[in-house]
Amino acid sequence: MKKIANKLYIALVFIFLYAPIFVLIANSFNESKSRTVWTGFTFDWYVKLFNNEVILKSLGNTLIIAAVAATISTILGTAAAIGIYNMKKITRSLVINITYIPIMNSEMVTGVSLMLLFVALHIDLGYLTLIIAHITFCVPYVILNVLPKLRQMNRNLYDAALDLGCNPWQAFRHVIIPEIMPGIVTGFLMSITYSIDDFVISYFTHGSTSQTLPITIYSMTRRKVSPEVNALSAIIFVVVLVVLLIMNFNDLRRTKPKKKKEAAR
Amino acid sequence: MDKNKIIELKNIEMEFDGERVLKGINLDIHDKEFVTLLGPSGCGKTTTLRIVGGFVTPDKGDVFFGGKRVNDVPPYKRPVNTVFQKYALFPHLNVYENVAFGLRLKKVSEPEIARRVGEMLELVDLKGYDKRGVNQLSGGQQQRIAIARALINNPKVLLLDEPLGALDLKLRKEMQIELKKIQQRMEITFIYVTHDQEEALTMSDTVVVMKDGTIQQIGTPQDIYNEPTNAFVADFIGESNILPGIMHRDRLVEFAGNNFECVDGGFDPMEPVDVVIRPEDIKLVPASDEVLNGVVENVQFKGVHYEIIVKAYSDTWVIHSTKAPEVGSVVGITLTPEDIHIMKKSDVKKVNYFKSDYDDAEGSDIEQQI
Numbered sequence: 001m002k003k004i005a006n007k008l009y010i011a012l013v014f015i016f017l018y019a020p021i022f023v024l025i026a027n028s029f030n031e032s033k034s035r036t037v038w039t040g041f042t043f044d045w046y047v048k049l050f051n052n053e054v055i056l057k058s059l060g061n062t063l064i065i066a067a068v069a070a071t072i073s074t075i076l077g078t079a080a081a082i083g084i085y086n087m088k089k090i091t092r093s094l095v096i097n098i099t100y101i102p103i104m105n106s107e108m109v110t111g112v113s114l115m116l117l118f119v120a121l122h123i124d125l126g127y128l129t130l131i132i133a134h135i136t137f138c139v140p141y142v143i144l145n146v147l148p149k150l151r152q153m154n155r156n157l158y159d160a161a162l163d164l165g166c167n168p169w170q171a172f173r174h175v176i177i178p179e180i181m182p183g184i185v186t187g188f189l190m191s192i193t194y195s196i197d198d199f200v201i202s203y204f205t206h207g208s209t210s211q212t213l214p215i216t217i218y219s220m221t222r223r224k225v226s227p228e229v230n231a232l233s234a235i236i237f238v239v240v241l242v243v244l245l246i247m248n249f250n251d252l253r254r255t256k257p258k259k260k261k262e263a264a265r
Numbered sequence: 266m267d268k269n270k271i272i273e274l275k276n277i278e279m280e281f282d283g284e285r286v287l288k289g290i291n292l293d294i295h296d297k298e299f300v301t302l303l304g305p306s307g308c309g310k311t312t313t314l315r316i317v318g319g320f321v322t323p324d325k326g327d328v329f330f331g332g333k334r335v336n337d338v339p340p341y342k343r344p345v346n347t348v349f350q351k352y353a354l355f356p357h358l359n360v361y362e363n364v365a366f367g368l369r370l371k372k373v374s375e376p377e378i379a380r381r382v383g384e385m386l387e388l389v390d391l392k393g394y395d396k397r398g399v400n401q402l403s404g405g406q407q408q409r410i411a412i413a414r415a416l417i418n419n420p421k422v423l424l425l426d427e428p429l430g431a432l433d434l435k436l437r438k439e440m441q442i443e444l445k446k447i448q449q450r451m452e453i454t455f456i457y458v459t460h461d462q463e464e465a466l467t468m469s470d471t472v473v474v475m476k477d478g479t480i481q482q483i484g485t486p487q488d489i490y491n492e493p494t495n496a497f498v499a500d501f502i503g504e505s506n507i508l509p510g511i512m513h514r515d516r517l518v519e520f521a522g523n524n525f526e527c528v529d530g531g532f533d534p535m536e537p538v539d540v541v542i543r544p545e546d547i548k549l550v551p552a553s554d555e556v557l558n559g560v561v562e563n564v565q566f567k568g569v570h571y572e573i574i575v576k577a578y579s580d581t582w583v584i585h586s587t588k589a590p591e592v593g594s595v596v597g598i599t600l601t602p603e604d605i606h607i608m609k610k611s612d613v614k615k616v617n618y619f620k621s622d623y624d625d626a627e628g629s630d631i632e633q634q635i
Contacts, residue, residue, distance in 0.1 A: 156353035159320050162340040163347045164367040164418065174366075178357040 028230035045231040058216035069134035070191035077142025111204035126207035133205040142187030149183035269296040277326035288478040301465040304475035346415035347424040354399040361395040367418040385413040422454040496539040510540040521578040529607035544585040546604035556597035
């Protein structure tokens, strides 16, 4: 009895979580413009989507900004994590808490304050401001993914590298980087996803020519939700799902040999 | 033994977060010597090793390698290699690449690397393990790889930081013998850090006993065991009874309510002293008025001998004997003058009175972390 209740509960949770998305995906194949009537299966909306220049342009913007912001965030975040790791205890916990703020802070506040800052500094809103804004909220995610990897690392590994003839830079490249690579990769992928996904902060920091995809979708829905948006959302969902699966698979593969070792002990 | 000084430490002082961990270390290390730094945790032995390795720079004092001051020479330019606590093998590289690591950096040619890695793996008895991941190896095998990885660089000095700490007793004994063999075959200097006195006595040419950032005694294992300079050393190296006593005059000491003849002298008349007696030097005889009598409080079987706790006068004695008296019975204690070691009074508390031999805090900590 208890078992059945358990399963039922899980099923309900999943239905609530994923039903809306499946409705959306189903609708993206619906011939009718209406969301309530099913008139037949079609790929038309996908075709239209890929002929819509506004959407394609903003998709391009989104991808470029995500790539640049995630790359810079990964470099900055990794360097910051290593710095934090080597700090003294009190400074370290202080800096880690400061690092959390951009994540905890309301996006609205971050967005507005960034916009005010850019205006005050006379920086025209556009690609540059978007990239800077995205870096601000991506760096913490990289730090939070890299730090645990550093903590898991045997502290003596760096010393061992120096001992065997590495100068500090070689030790970093040949030993530290490979050790924390899983954290760096996860941080990078998370940055990409958050950057692609971000609406609120981008809304305040974008210029007229640098609309990102979420902003374009938002302005399209203000008139009427076009089925093209359904198609686009379906594509985004599938892409994110694939990235997630890759990330999890990667994690699984990394942890497996360690588990074996524990079992052997 | 060749007595060339290879490393000299002069007045080394070191402070971490306001705590003085080394208080003036002076130490000479000779070519082809097996030196062990021995002491309880927190005595500064690992810090001393790290100073030799170049991982930390001393606050005060100088380090000399072959007469040259090397305080500011980084680890990668020193002719030493280290076997770290918990091995510190590179998990992202396989066995071959771990061992080849140092040679790769020196741009040694590929066939030469293959030859020398092969030789090293043979030396540590792990031939054919080239392609294994280091995480697939047992603790003992990882240990050997760590040794091979260090030795392949032909260091003049090999530093070993509690290398056997995480191994079980049997493996530990095997590795002790093997390490000594490797040291003799390679003809290099080993500086070995441990808190295990038996390990130190088994392997070393020279033992350096440390406590609270100072060196207590430097000597051969025999010297350290037979002629400890103070009660701390006596107690740390093997078990000892340390009793308060008063030196009446040369060769006459009072303790446990009796006067005893002894072989030591050179103290002030009536100077308070520590009297150190090894448990195995004490002979139990039937109780009588001629000898010091005591009540047996506890008897434990230890394999080779019984450990007998006797309360005599106001002191508790630990006595090793092959015969077990009854608990509660009264026994007599006899000593020959040679068994009584008189030492200057020190504030040393007993450190390993009832320490179980291998089950120390540091070891179990390692297990948890893995």
